[in-house]
Amino acid sequence: MRPQSGISITAFAALVSAKSLSDVCILSNVKSALPSNGTLNGINLIPSSSTAAIVYNATVGGMVGASAPTGGATYNYCNVTLTYTHPGKDDVVVVKYALPDPSDFKTRFYVAGGGGYSLSSDATGGLPYGAVGGASSAGYDALNGVSYDDVVLYGNGSLNWDATYMFAYQALGEMTKLGKYFTKEFYSLAGTSKLYTYYEGCSDGGREGMSQIQRYGDEYDGVIIGAPAFRFAQQQVNHVFPATVEKTLGYYPPPCELSKIVNATIKACDPLDGRTDGVISRSDLCKLHFDMSSVIGQAYYCAAETSSSLGFGFSGGAMGAGSQTSNKPVQNGTVTAEGVAVAQAIIDGLHNSKGERAYLSWQIGSEFSDAATTYNNETKKWELDIPSTGGEFVTKFVELVDLDNLSSLDGVTYDTLVQWMTTALYRFLDSLQTTLPDLSTFQSSGGKLIHYHGESDPSVPTASSVHYWQSVRSIMYPTLDDQQAQAQLADWYQFYLVPGAAHCNTNTLQPGPYPETNMETMIHWVENGVKPSRLNATVSSGEYEGEIQMLCQWPTRPLWHNNSTFTCVNDAKSIESWTYEFPAFKIPVY
Ligand SMILES: *[C@@H]1O[C@H](CO)[C@@H](O)[C@H](O)[C@H]1NC(C)=O
Numbered sequence: 001m002r003p004q005s006g007i008s009i010t011a012f013a014a015l016v017s018a019k020s021l022s023d024v025c026i027l028s029n030v031k032s033a034l035p036s037n038g039t040l041n042g043i044n045l046i047p048s049s050s051t052a053a054i055v056y057n058a059t060v061g062g063m064v065g066a067s068a069p070t071g072g073a074t075y076n077y078c079n080v081t082l083t084y085t086h087p088g089k090d091d092v093v094v095v096k097y098a099l100p101d102p103s104d105f106k107t108r109f110y111v112a113g114g115g116g117y118s119l120s121s122d123a124t125g126g127l128p129y130g131a132v133g134g135a136s137s138a139g140y141d142a143l144n145g146v147s148y149d150d151v152v153l154y155g156n157g158s159l160n161w162d163a164t165y166m167f168a169y170q171a172l173g174e175m176t177k178l179g180k181y182f183t184k185e186f187y188s189l190a191g192t193s194k195l196y197t198y199y200e201g202c203s204d205g206g207r208e209g210m211s212q213i214q215r216y217g218d219e220y221d222g223v224i225i226g227a228p229a230f231r232f233a234q235q236q237v238n239h240v241f242p243a244t245v246e247k248t249l250g251y252y253p254p255p256c257e258l259s260k261i262v263n264a265t266i267k268a269c270d271p272l273d274g275r276t277d278g279v280i281s282r283s284d285l286c287k288l289h290f291d292m293s294s295v296i297g298q299a300y301y302c303a304a305e306t307s308s309s310l311g312f313g314f315s316g317g318a319m320g321a322g323s324q325t326s327n328k329p330v331q332n333g334t335v336t337a338e339g340v341a342v343a344q345a346i347i348d349g350l351h352n353s354k355g356e357r358a359y360l361s362w363q364i365g366s367e368f369s370d371a372a373t374t375y376n377n378e379t380k381k382w383e384l385d386i387p388s389t390g391g392e393f394v395t396k397f398v399e400l401v402d403l404d405n406l407s408s409l410d411g412v413t414y415d416t417l418v419q420w421m422t423t424a425l426y427r428f429l430d431s432l433q434t435t436l437p438d439l440s441t442f443q444s445s446g447g448k449l450i451h452y453h454g455e456s457d458p459s460v461p462t463a464s465s466v467h468y469w470q471s472v473r474s475i476m477y478p479t480l481d482d483q484q485a486q487a488q489l490a491d492w493y494q495f496y497l498v499p500g501a502a503h504c505n506t507n508t509l510q511p512g513p514y515p516e517t518n519m520e521t522m523i524h525w526v527e528n529g530v531k532p533s534r535l536n537a538t539v540s541s542g543e544y545e546g547e548i549q550m551l552c553q554w555p556t557r558p559l560w561h562n563n564s565t566f567t568c569v570n571d572a573k574s575i576e577s578w579t580y581e582f583p584a585f586k587i588p589v590y
Pocket residue numbers: 037044045046085087088
């Protein structure tokens with residue numbers, strides 16, 4: 001609806017805000033809000049396929065690694081689906097939007113990330129913020145739970161590039177562009193009015209968010225990214241690295257032995273940050289000062305159990321990929337030199353046979369999730385277990401054969417892993433790799449980024465986020481010294497390590513803080529100009545449960561003075577321990 005001559009703007013505004021959900025959530029309003037062909041380049045709507053219906057008393061679906069502060073609240077919203085095609089292609093993309101009641105709408109648009117190989121199929125995550133949310137089928141039925149790895153191959157040797165680009169960045173970019181246009185028309189906002197646009201996601205949802213600021217930088221105002229599973233070629237093949245270490249060294253540690261090494265590491269390194277609270281807040285000091293071989297000879301014991309492990313390192317059960325159940329016998333022994341050698345080689349990271357570094361690794365003190373062995377009750381031995389996260393990536397994305405896992409590591413060496421990474425790097429450089437370090441479009445259009453990563457993440461190495469921050473710093477501010485570059489970055493890109501935290505979650509082994517109010521912080525920054533300098537995080541278990549820790553902004557690091565106070569210090573040696581080059585590759589790795 002447009003203002004009629006004779007109605008003042010004020011009267012019109014009153015008219016709009018007086019509209020109810022049932023006034024706007026009707027097919028005729030939806031259809032008249034669609035862009036006509038040519039308006040959004042590359043997006044042609046099929047108006048006849050639109051749907052609209054009110055959903056009452058809905059609870060809100062969150063995204064991996066974030067929890068909306070709903071307090072059990074429910075919402076009424078307009079559930080709209082739109083269908084579009086790419087001009088000249090007979091493809092069909094369905095997008096779904098959840099539009100709040102006009103009286104709840106706060107001129108915001110919100111995009112939630114998915115996880116694993118799935119885009120989010122839930123559009124409701126923005127409702128607690130008065131925001132319209134959206135989700136996309138990506139052209140392969142992602143809204144109905146089809147996962148990208150299910151469709152990445154048409155058949156052996158035949159890559160589905162359409163699905164690849166859609167999953168990599170295009171589906172979300174188009175959903176956001178179309179959604180923002182549609183939202184303004186749906187609520188009769190002026191085309192020029194500001195629609196604050198947010199993104200929030202963790203793990204692959206973090207990668208997806210990075211894809212948006214790299215490719216659609218001027219569409220987003222505030223982006224919150226946790227533990228991004230980007231640098232895809234290295235990240236995914238690296239899931240096979242621990243198993244390759246075990247095979248190369250010829251030792252398959254009982255899980256209890258590795259668990260003991262981790263626990264002993266946490267115990268030894270916890271105090272190095274100045275407070276003994278069960279949390280390694282300074283894994284860099286642990287790396288610099290702790291000698292893992294000191295654990296050799298310590299006794300370990302784990303009772304027999306039936307346990308489930310989850311793919312992608314999730315402890316909350318958010319993602320099912322690669323999950324498995326196994327029976328473990330009682331494990332009673334002492335930590336061996338071989339066990340420590342395996343652990344140390346994993347922490348040292350992948351190098352080729354010339355000794356050149358190919359990738360970074362998990363921080364010391366993280367669980368060795370990808371190193372889990374499996375018990376063979378016939379031979380009574382612990383044996384190789386290839387995590388299907390990495391195994392499937394190698395079969396489908398590198399070898400292009402339609403198998404869900406590698407069947408063995410026969411003939412596989414560290415050089416093989418580097419070769420797999422190289423193949424995937426070149427193949428997916430402009431799609432899944434998602435490490436373009438030039439964020440100028442996002443920055444110059446006023447975008448704000450909060451990027452965080454658990455310091456004991458056992459799935460996506462924490463240092464992989466540090467490396468990207470360093471790449472952005474050197475590509476965007478090549479002539480500035482560190483202090484100047486950091487000051488410039490802090491105006492729009494803030495990076496935080498979360499002491500002790502695991503993958504997109506708290507850590508059962510370290511009762512540390514976790515940031516839960518990122519959206520509030522971001523809205524305050526974007527809409528009120530209040531720039532944070534620390535990140536609000538709360539301890540949710542253990543002796544210090546309930547304690548609020550304002551996390552240190554990278555590159556400063558926490559140092560506790562007593563049991564109640566820490567400061568954020570600059571420590572060159574610490575930063576150096578997080579800094580890597582990857583000479584095993586002939587091209588830059590950002
Ligand atoms: C817009 O494009 C779509 C798909 O190409 C087509 O089905 C539709 O008829 C077009 N609409 C108009 C008004 O031409």
